[in-house]
Amino acid sequence: KAGVTQTPRYLIKTRGQQVTLSCSPISGHRSVSWYQQTPGQGLQFLFEYFSETQRNKGNFPGRFSGRQFSNSRSEMNVSTLELGDSALYLCASSLLTGGSTDTQYFGPGTRLTVL
């Protein structure tokens, strides 16, 4: 099976712009989670989508949003970019057979730089 794919791999934006990142999960996986990784804060959970519904969200401002499509592909959007949004954004997919988190399979990430 193909792994989790993320596009684009690299992005450079300026403050105030918005950005959309895309994630395609492993075939058959219906849960997609997003994480932000920075040197200062480490890996932090953004949100999780399952069957086109947001199942859980982390402690991020409303500028961070996401959605999931019927084919399980997911997008996340960051509006009004700030310098502090520069990070590696990671997407992970899982089967989600029960209530708790299943084994997470990560994509290669999108490295966002905000100037």
Add this chain to the structure above:
Amino acid sequence: GIQVEQSPPDLILQEGANSTLRCNFSDSVNNLQWFHQNPWGQLINLFYIPSGTKQNGRLSATTVATERYSLLYISSSQTTDSGVYFCAVERKNDYKLSFGAGTTVTVRA
């Protein structure tokens, strides 16, 4: 939120050496996962181990949920084992993973 502490923060090994990484967590958990992040940023799941012991080749892990810790063992380390090892836990009824700060492992030839 739940606190996840990993130790040591950094580890330098000679090729062939064995090592133990530790993960302590502050609350009851539904599950615990270990990941390896290679120098290119790719995170690979090593173990899904809410309790008990598992082995996969030269790696093994043990989680003692009642005492709120997990251990990752690397035996006969190789240069390809270099990278950052993360422990992540899901607190009961929380349904999201919280990551530790990681242990950076450098294996020298």
